[in-house]
Amino acid sequence: MNKKDVLKIFESHGALLTGHFKLSSGLHSEKYLQCALVLQHPDVAQILSKGLAGKFSKNKVDVVVGPALGGVTLAYEVARAIGVRGLFTERQEGKMVLRRGFSVSKGEKALVVEDVVTTGGSTKEVLGLIKSLGADVVGVGSVIDRSSEKIDFGVPFESLAKVSVETFEEKDCPLCKKQVPITKPGSRK
Numbered sequence: 442m443n444k445k446d447v448l449k450i451f452e453s454h455g456a457l458l459t460g461h462f463k464l465s466s467g468l469h470s471e472k473y474l475q476c477a478l479v480l481q482h483p484d485v486a487q488i489l490s491k492g493l494a495g496k497f498s499k500n501k502v503d504v505v506v507g508p509a510l511g512g513v514t515l516a517y518e519v520a521r522a523i524g525v526r527g528l529f530t531e532r533q534e535g536k537m538v539l540r541r542g543f544s545v546s547k548g549e550k551a552l553v554v555e556d557v558v559t560t561g562g563s564t565k566e567v568l569g570l571i572k573s574l575g576a577d578v579v580g581v582g583s584v585i586d587r588s589s590e591k592i593d594f595g596v597p598f599e600s601l602a603k604v605s606v607e608t609f610e611e612k613d614c615p616l617c618k619k620q621v622p623i624t625k626p627g628s629r630k
């Protein structure tokens with residue numbers, strides 16, 4: 442599965458939007474990716490998840506972990522593709538934790554997945570949590586990598602598509618200058 446196929450899937454599901462958006466970072470952009478619109482289709486989620494699992498086929502993986510909410514469906518489907526458990530982490534009082542009786546054991550090999558990696562912030566929190574519980578993180582996988590700078594997770598990082606989305610400070614935003622109505626899609630993860 443190459444980048445072109447992935448972007449075609451996003452476009453055909455209206456998940457790659459063009460307009461004027463205020464991102465969770467506060468920056469403005471002309472494009473917005475809404476991964477949930479793609480992952481809502483189990484057959485499509487399965488295809489993407491198989492592709493992502495394939496990137497780690499050389500690794501032994503015992504458990505797949507993703508941060509809620511963006512990583513829930515993906516972790517589950519990637520786990521299905523590999524044939525292991527799929528867990529999600531949640532934020533409790535600002536801290537990333539495993540709830541609902543979920544656990545990882547010492548020495549287990551964990552793959553951390555996220556739908557879209559932008560700054561890598563929440564992904565790093567999941568990594569820290571899993572390591573603190575004694576498991577080994579073998580890698581990080583995302584459907585979309587839209588980071589502007591290379592992120593160092595300290596483990597291999599693989600994505601299905603790297604997408605650059607140009608962002609602007611409000612004062613420099615050409616869309617604001619053209620008075621294009623702005624929307625604030627999605628929610629802060």
Ligand SMILES: [Zn+2]
Nearest residue numbers: 469614616617
């Ligand atoms: Zn703007």
